[in-house]
Amino acid sequence: MLPAQICARNERAKAHSSRYNSKRMKVGTGRLRPHRSISAGHNRDDKRMKIGNKSGAVAFAVMFAILREFVMKFVSILLALPLTMAISACATTSTDASAPAAASMAGAKLMAGDGSARGTASVTEAADGLHVLVKAQGLTPGIHAVHVHMTGTCTTPDFASAGGHWNPTGRKHGMNNPAGMHMGDMPNMTVGPDGSGAIEYVIAGGTISGEATPLLDADGAAVVIHAQADDNMSDPAGNAGGRIACGVLAAG
Structure with missing residues (x-):
């Protein structure tokens, strides 16, 4: 073959080889499409994230609504509490005002027939009865009877206005009397040389x-x-003799 023919043949072979390689690259590129597969995966992940975010938002909204309702109820209770306490206090005050409390103490100032002071007496109510405390002064030394009398009046000079002994059960007089005793009967009081004396006694059931x-x-x-x-x-x-001191008992 002539040199010119050989050169032409080589050029055609090169051109054919170039076209073949170009087609193969295009086919390979079309099959792999790596960028399209990655993009699709990203889209699927984005959708999953959006769904997850939406579910979390719904759960948070539900929890927030429950918490808000609880807080509102708690606040309403706190706001209503002072009013409830005030109403209760008013009701208690009203009840107390309409029903006076029973007296639990009473006291008396003792005086002689001439009106001079002779001491004090106090009565305190307890579970076991009436606790009576008498403190006297200015009396003649010796032993003196002390009684609770049935009428709250001490008219001088003899105090006869005080009536007889307090005897609501209708019994006979005397702590040693089988048919006794008056509820107003109490032990004798010993008065010392200074003219003072005291007794303390419990009247059971009073x-x-x-x-x-x-x-x-x-x-x-x-x-x-x-x-x-x-x-x-x-x-x-x-047989206790005359009445030398008297005091009217008053509640308080």
Whole structure:
């Protein structure tokens, strides 16, 4: 072959080889399409993230609504509490005002027939009865009877206005009397050389007000000191002599 023919043949072979390689690259590129596969994966992940975010938002909204309702109820209770307490206090005050409390204490200032002071007496109601405390002064030394009398009046000079002994159960006089005793009967009091003396005694079953045997009934009561000792037997007053001191019991 001539050199010119050989050169032409080589050029055609090169051109053919170039076209073949170009087609193969195009075919390979079309099959792989790597950028399209990656993009599709990203789209699927984005959709999943959006769905997850939406579910989380819904759950948060539900929890927030429940929490808000709880807080609102709690706040409403706190706001209503002062009003409830005020209403309760008013009701209690109204009840207390309409029903006076029963007296639990009473006291008296003792005086002699000339009006001079002779001491004090106090009565305190407790579960076991009436606790009576008498403190006297300015009396003649010796033993003196002390009684609770049935009427709350001390008219000088003899204090006869105080009536007989307090005796709501209708018994006989005398702590040693089988048919006794008056609820107003108490132990004798010893007065010392200085003219002072005291006794403390519990009247079992007694009450100051209310119940079946109130001390301070419609006409009240008084504490009386006698000139002599009580023999704790003789009815109606134990031969205790005259009344030398008296005090009207008053609640408070």
